[in-house]
Amino acid sequence: MAVIRPNILNNATARQKYAQGVNLLKNEFTGPTTQALGIPGPSNKVSTYDLFVIWHQMAMMTLTPSTQTERNAAHSGPVFAPWHRFMLRQLELNLQRVLNDATFGLPYWDWAADGQLTPAKQKKSKIWAADCMGNSGSPVSTGPFVFKASDAKSFRVRIDVNANNQLRQVNRGLRRGLGSQAPGLPKRADTAASLGTGMSTYDASPWNHSSPGFRNFLEGWAQGPGMHNLVHVWVGGDMLPATSPNDPVFFLNHCNVDRIWEAWLQKFGRSYVPTDSAPAILQGHRLNDDLSSLISPPTKPSAMLNLTADYNYDSLTV
Amino acid sequence: MSNDPDFNRPTPASISKYVKGNQAKVKASQKMKMGGHGGAESVREADYKGHQIVVRTTYRVEVDGVPVTGHLGVSNNGQVHYHAVPNLSFDSAIDLVKMLIDVFPDDFSGKAANGHGSMPGMNMPGMPGMKMARKKKNG
Numbered sequence: 211m212a213v214i215r216p217n218i219l220n221n222a223t224a225r226q227k228y229a230q231g232v233n234l235l236k237n238e239f240t241g242p243t244t245q246a247l248g249i250p251g252p253s254n255k256v257s258t259y260d261l262f263v264i265w266h267q268m269a270m271m272t273l274t275p276s277t278q279t280e281r282n283a284a285h286s287g288p289v290f291a292p293w294h295r296f297m298l299r300q301l302e303l304n305l306q307r308v309l310n311d312a313t314f315g316l317p318y319w320d321w322a323a324d325g326q327l328t329p330a331k332q333k334k335s336k337i338w339a340a341d342c343m344g345n346s347g348s349p350v351s352t353g354p355f356v357f358k359a360s361d362a363k364s365f366r367v368r369i370d371v372n373a374n375n376q377l378r379q380v381n382r383g384l385r386r387g388l389g390s391q392a393p394g395l396p397k398r399a400d401t402a403a404s405l406g407t408g409m410s411t412y413d414a415s416p417w418n419h420s421s422p423g424f425r426n427f428l429e430g431w432a433q434g435p436g437m438h439n440l441v442h443v444w445v446g447g448d449m450l451p452a453t454s455p456n457d458p459v460f461f462l463n464h465c466n467v468d469r470i471w472e473a474w475l476q477k478f479g480r481s482y483v484p485t486d487s488a489p490a491i492l493q494g495h496r497l498n499d500d501l502s503s504l505i506s507p508p509t510k511p512s513a514m515l516n517l518t519a520d521y522n523y524d525s526l527t528v
Numbered sequence: 529m530s531n532d533p534d535f536n537r538p539t540p541a542s543i544s545k546y547v548k549g550n551q552a553k554v555k556a557s558q559k560m561k562m563g564g565h566g567g568a569e570s571v572r573e574a575d576y577k578g579h580q581i582v583v584r585t586t587y588r589v590e591v592d593g594v595p596v597t598g599h600l601g602v603s604n605n606g607q608v609h610y611h612a613v614p615n616l617s618f619d620s621a622i623d624l625v626k627m628l629i630d631v632f633p634d635d636f637s638g639k640a641a642n643g644h645g646s647m648p649g650m651n652m653p654g655m656p657g658m659k660m661a662r663k664k665k666n667g
Contacts, residue, residue: 241544248555258543264554270611271557279570279601285614303538373632374598375612376558391630419603419617430615439615450631452614504550505543507535 218317229354231305235259265504270452274494280418288413292514318465325395349383357383387446401528473526570602
């Protein structure tokens with residue numbers, strides 16, 4: 211039976227379970243080590259949650275094709291929406307497993323609702339309260355993801371990247387800088403525009419930062435940073451580099467991005483481009499090309515177009 | 529949706545199995561073409577009135593005299609971008625590097641006694657009880 215993905219601000223149970231599940235995955239070690247993954251330093255076990263961090267960075271570093279520098283295996287091209295849907299679904303399944311709750315649905319953050327507030331009030335939204343994601347800071351000092359050096363099980367950032375985008379080991383608290391790199395979040399006018407009549411095409415040539423169409427607007431390169439990209443930039447801190455899943459708010463952002471895509475699919479039809487007949491330079495982004503995974507079997511964009519048998523959103527009003 | 533149980537009902541064992549199978553891909557992905565001391569080339573192409581335009585741009589970036597070796601790319605609209613800060617593009621390479629200094633303060637925090645900066649990534653805090661080996665600085 212399909213689970214319901216709720217608005218995190220309207221569901222205290224979802225807030226509590228999401229935090230609990232993240233912390234459980236942060237303390238689950240299934241065998242992989244930093245040494246086996248080529249991350250410098252002494253060999254340490256890698257948690258299931260941190261495998262998602264590495265998976266995201268690995269995709270970012272996989273240029274598609276290697277002869278250009280914009281499109282990668284998960285971003286800046288058509289595959290952005292289905293790849294992240296795939297990643298979210300794998301996280302949701304693993305959260306259900308560790309919570310022993312098959313009814314758990316990954317919550318979303320309706321950031322455009324916060325975008326309607328003044329910049330000052332956006333920083334004080336309920337999502338940044340101690341009973342949700344916790345505050346802004348370096349490190350974060352309230353909420354369920356506070357680092358306590360004396361508590362080996364407390365939340366911490368263990369894997370990030372250096373300025374050359376190389377994975378490295380760290381042992382520190384989570385960092386956020388709300389509103390420090392961008393004045394405000396996307397607004398309702400932006401999410402409404404993403405479903406406007408001018409957005410009926412999913413994506414188009416040149417299939418990168420310059421493309422017309424829904425994907426590039428949703429990702430946030432059109433008149434950017436906007437939409438998804440702007441949320442990353444506005445939260446700041448650990449949401450800025452390629453290891454942005456280090457901040458659990460990453461998945462709440464992407465759940466809302468997925469919700470907007472679902473609203474688009476229901477309005478304009480469950481279609482995707484480029485098709486399989488597109489030239490080889492678009493390998494990795496075509497309808498039935500593999501979406502690779504670090505932790506599971508691969509899937510394809512075509513398999514990600516309709517997951518309503520697995521989950522639905524409590525509302526598609528974006 | 530896949531009927532594969534490893535997809536639909538992941539377990540610690542299935543996760544471990546797939547990570548082991550993908551270890552080489554993780555390592556390979558970290559070897560993305562880096563700029564190095566010779567700089568990173570970005571190629572922009574466009575067709576115009578039947579003519580093919582190719583613009584090759586090489587950036588060699590240094591902070592405090594030390595190379596920043598990640599790949600800096602340029603889009604056809606002239607915006608520069610860098611995978612270490614993936615959600616942004618910049619009007620100028622200078623603005624991009626300023627952002628790197630803001631986002632990675634640990635990597636640009638110190639200067640060596642010989643006046644050269646430390647290599648990016650070599651000033652990070654170590655794991656408890658771990659001694660970080662430092663690269664020998666060139667003279």
